[in-house]
Amino acid sequence: MSVLVYTESEGEKFKKAALEVASYAKEVAAMLGTTVTAVSINGGSSSELGAYGVDKVLEVKNDKLSTFNAKAYADVIKQAVEKEQAKVVIVSSSADSKFLAPLLSVHLNAGYAPNVVALPEESSPFKVKRTAFSNKAFNITEITTDVKVVGLSNNAFGIKENAAAGASEAFEPSLSDSDFGIEITNIDRATDKVSIADAEIVVSGGRGLKGPENWGMVEDLAEVLGAATACSKPVSDLGWRPHAEHVGQTGKPVASNLYIAIGVSGAIQHLAGINASKVKVVINNDPEAPFFKAADYGIVGDAFEVVPKLIEKLKEFKSNNA
Amino acid sequence: MKILVCISHVPDTTSKINFTDGETKFDTNGVQFVINPNDEFGLTRAMWFKEKQGASVDVVNVGGAETEPTLRKALAIGADNAIRVNTEATDGFYVARQLTKVVQDGGYDLVIAGRESIDYNGGMVPGMIAGLTGANFVNTCIGLEVDGDTATVTREIDGGKETSTAKLPLIIGGQKGLVEESDLRIPNMRGIMMARKKPLTVVDPVEAGQETKAVQFQKPAPKGEVTLVAPDNIDQLVELLHNEAKVI
Numbered sequence: 292m293s294v295l296v297y298t299e300s301e302g303e304k305f306k307k308a309a310l311e312v313a314s315y316a317k318e319v320a321a322m323l324g325t326t327v328t329a330v331s332i333n334g335g336s337s338s339e340l341g342a343y344g345v346d347k348v349l350e351v352k353n354d355k356l357s358t359f360n361a362k363a364y365a366d367v368i369k370q371a372v373e374k375e376q377a378k379v380v381i382v383s384s385s386a387d388s389k390f391l392a393p394l395l396s397v398h399l400n401a402g403y404a405p406n407v408v409a410l411p412e413e414s415s416p417f418k419v420k421r422t423a424f425s426n427k428a429f430n431i432t433e434i435t436t437d438v439k440v441v442g443l444s445n446n447a448f449g450i451k452e453n454a455a456a457g458a459s460e461a462f463e464p465s466l467s468d469s470d471f472g473i474e475i476t477n478i479d480r481a482t483d484k485v486s487i488a489d490a491e492i493v494v495s496g497g498r499g500l501k502g503p504e505n506w507g508m509v510e511d512l513a514e515v516l517g518a519a520t521a522c523s524k525p526v527s528d529l530g531w532r533p534h535a536e537h538v539g540q541t542g543k544p545v546a547s548n549l550y551i552a553i554g555v556s557g558a559i560q561h562l563a564g565i566n567a568s569k570v571k572v573v574i575n576n577d578p579e580a581p582f583f584k585a586a587d588y589g590i591v592g593d594a595f596e597v598v599p600k601l602i603e604k605l606k607e608f609k610s611n612n613a
Numbered sequence: 614m615k616i617l618v619c620i621s622h623v624p625d626t627t628s629k630i631n632f633t634d635g636e637t638k639f640d641t642n643g644v645q646f647v648i649n650p651n652d653e654f655g656l657t658r659a660m661w662f663k664e665k666q667g668a669s670v671d672v673v674n675v676g677g678a679e680t681e682p683t684l685r686k687a688l689a690i691g692a693d694n695a696i697r698v699n700t701e702a703t704d705g706f707y708v709a710r711q712l713t714k715v716v717q718d719g720g721y722d723l724v725i726a727g728r729e730s731i732d733y734n735g736g737m738v739p740g741m742i743a744g745l746t747g748a749n750f751v752n753t754c755i756g757l758e759v760d761g762d763t764a765t766v767t768r769e770i771d772g773g774k775e776t777s778t779a780k781l782p783l784i785i786g787g788q789k790g791l792v793e794e795s796d797l798r799i800p801n802m803r804g805i806m807m808a809r810k811k812p813l814t815v816v817d818p819v820e821a822g823q824e825t826k827a828v829q830f831q832k833p834a835p836k837g838e839v840t841l842v843a844p845d846n847i848d849q850l851v852e853l854l855h856n857e858a859k860v861i
Contacts, residue, residue, distance in 0.1 A: 359770075361740075361750065386771045390752040390786075393705075393740025402706065402824030403737055418828060424639075425731050427630040431829040472749040476765075477776040486772030492860070516861065528794045534755070535769065540626055540731055541650045541789050549860040560626045566833070570858045572850070573839075583839050588853060592844030604847045608855065 293328040294320040295377035296345070297368050299385060300334035307450070307489055308383035309334075310343050314451040315410070315443050316381045317344025322414050323379065327455070330371040330462070332356050332364060341457015343450065349374075349462035355471070358478065359387050363470035365394040370464040372399060372438065379417075380440045385488060392442055402434035405442035408567075425540045425563035444567065445488060446546040487538065490519035492549040493568070495538060497523040499554020499575060499594060503531035508598045509553060515605045521545065523555045539564035553594050557582025574598065614668040614759060614781075617719060618656045619712055619726035619738065620687050621649035622680035626731060632830040639732070639830070648683055651727025655787035657796055658757060659725055660691045666759065669693050671719065675702045675711045681813065688808035689800030695811065700818035703826075705733070709741030710821040716746055721782065723764070728753050728786040733827075739786035749779040755790025 296316035298309035316327045326346040331337070333356055337348035349371050356363060368391070372380055380395070382388040384406065396403040404419050408429070412418040416433050419441060423430040434441075487493060494513040496506060506520075513520045520536060527537035538545050540560040550568035554575060555561060562585050565571070573586040574597050583589045590597050624630070624644045631640040648656065662668035672687040673696040674680050684695040698711045716724055729736035736752075743750030755774065756767030764783050767776045769790065785791075800808070842850045854861045 361752070365744075386753055386769060389736055390740065390768075393709075393737040394744045394750070396706065396737065396824075397709075397741050397744025400824075402704075403735075404825055405736055406734055420831075423733055423827075423830070424624075424630045425626075425734060427833070428632070429831040429833070430733075430827050431831070433826045433828050434824065435826060436824045469747070473751065473766075473777045473779045475775060475777045478770070478773065479775070480770065480773030482772075484772070488771040524794075534790050535774070537789070549854065549858070563626075570854070570860050572854070583841075585836060586839045587837075587858065588842060588850060589839045590842050590844050590847075590850065597844050597847070600847045601850065604851050605861070608851050608861070612855075 292376050292378050293326045293346070294323065294379045294381065295372050295375055296327060296329050296381045297388065298329045298331050298334060298340055299383060299387060300331065303333065303335055305335045305339055306385065308385050308445060310450045311446070311448055312381050312383045312443050313340055313343040313345050314453065315448045317451070317453050317455070318410055319379060319381065322411065328371070328375050328377065330368055332367060337459035338457045341455050342452055344453035344455045345457050346455045348457060348459045350459050351462050351464060355466060358475050360471060360473065361387070361390040361394060362472065363466055365391040365398060366466060366470050367464045368395055369398040371462060378438055380438065382440065382442050384442055384445045388442065392440055396440045399438045399440065400436065401438040401440045402436040403440040403442065404432045404434055406444050407441050408444050408447040422567065426566040427563055444546060446548070447567070485517065485519040487519045487521055487536070487543050487545060490547050492516045492518035492551070493521050493538070493545050493547045494518045494551045494553070495521040495523065495555055496526060496553050497555030498525045499556070506532065508602065512551070512598060512602050515602055515609065523561055552582055553598060555582060556580045557585055614662060614666060614723060615719065615721045616659045616662060616668050616670045616723045616725065617716060617721040618652065618659050618670060618672045618687070618692065619724065620652050620656070620672050620674045620683060621727065621730040622646050622674055622676055622683040623649045623730050623732045626650065636830045637828070646683055648686060649727050649730045651729060651731070651788050653797060654789050654791045655725035655727060655785065656687055656690060656692065657798060658787065658791040660798070661792070662759065663691065671696060673698065673712060673715050675700060675708045677701060684813060685808050686800060688811045688813070689804040690798050691804065693811065695813040697813065697815050698818055699815050703823050705735040705737040706741060706824040707821050709738045709745060711818055712738065713742050713745040714819045715816070716742060723759065723781060723783055723785070725785045725787050728788045736786070739784050743784040746782070746784070748782040748784050750784045751777065751779065752786035754785045754787045757785060757791060
């Protein structure tokens, strides 16, 4: 009855989120007095997962699964759960995991708690703390079913090394044609940029930047920090930046270690989307901007003067600490 | 084409969130309720199918009588029929079971729900309907075209987008991008008048269990004061981010 964790990979390399869910699964397994089994679909080396507490890896190698397919992947994980007789299944909050988790829950007849931010409060009854009301509150959710699916929020638990065997075992699930009702025709992924979901640092611009022509310094700042770029809702609605960069309640959620907001006033909907970030910095010329109430560090000043200076200082800092 | 749009009745995005009854219930006092924004993008896309391709559009909500103004608003925007499953929406799985019955009874070709509601953020209802009905499913959908019995769907993935094709029936978890913000419609007086006469059918819930329970709510801990740094002292900010916050 091990804890089962789905460890995602991209191009045969485990994602950061995979190492985080593995670290989390290890501590849940310790609470329950059991071991951790990972399911890896065309993934990286099992020993890598062993470093984060995984005892056994069910390795699926199958060309039909070379691109993500929610229904087929959910079917594979379901069969792994049944094989291991797992009672707790842990997935991440990536777009793919959130896509497959509800399908998996139905197949397992399992209650599903997404956006979980901490270890279970209790294991019997099984209670987890999750975000609700778009990060404006938390909810303690009890999962009452025999098998439980937990979706861990990105960057909520962190990656923790914890040596375990990481023994690999080939796993050949049976797939049916009905798993492949959706045919993927094109994938358009920016490989040269950090995605908002994976970024440790996010740099975001708002309407205070006055126009799309002024985004050069936002991108320069992001480059110095190895950060992803983002924007507020008005900026994406005005077409200054692509929708994919819109962060906030109806855009993408951000849970980075550092979030730097430039010329973003901090409307309640924006703050809801970025609140899970650990450290928030605001640069705004309006001292009354609501963002100052939500931020950890702030500079009241003209972004067009402050940001170039910040880029320069960070470059100095990076070269001194290289 | 028969389209069903699932409408969640949620607090307006600017609402202050408070709880009552020993922090076990959401405090609706003074809260304005709206169509869940992710559902509204889907509803607006459904209107496009109605106007351009002659689709019929029904809307459905699982909830008590207090949610009817939200369904009427969807009718005023242009939906043809509304259905309310008369029961409290206790958890995502329960709601998905109720909606599955409506989907099966209505024989819909396309079911559009938001990728998540902005209150409980479960993000599970559309996927669970797909799991329960066996229909194809695409989540975080930002583009949708239908030609005959085949849909072309674009979904947002981490760091990009992915396009696929699928046969109907299809379940969609939609979001902004299905239509633009500027495409959203405010009901006009004629729409509001017509909505009063459109059918709103109340149906009884099906028997279903509850897989999760929202036991208790908590508000985030109050935030400490912001540390202000002078605009001519950027060195201090770099130093604070490095030594105090330890994020660079």
